[in-house]
Amino acid sequence: QRHQAIHFNKDIVMVISLKNRNFLKLLDYTPAEIQHLIDLAIELKAAKKAGCEKQTLIGKNIALI
Numbered sequence: 001q002r003h004q005a006i007h008f009n010k011d012i013v014m015v016i017s018l019k020n021r022n023f024l025k026l027l028d029y030t031p032a033e034i035q036h037l038i039d040l041a042i043e044l045k046a047a048k049k050a051g052c053e054k055q056t057l058i059g060k061n062i063a064l065i
Helices: 031-050
Strands: 004-007 013-016
Touching: 013 031
Parallel strands: none
Antiparallel strands: 004 013
16 A cells, blocks of 8 residues: 655654545545645656656556646
């Protein structure tokens, strides 16, 4: 299971797990989770453009709207 830690400052850490969650509407996610998804999309797009996509994504579809 993939967990992502988001550091707000030296005292606050939020762990986000998006495994088995579908993005159907914004209200299903917290602002921190939405920001994490946007940041992840930026990272994935940059990796694809640079030709260094993670092998774990091969054969999977990611839709960005």
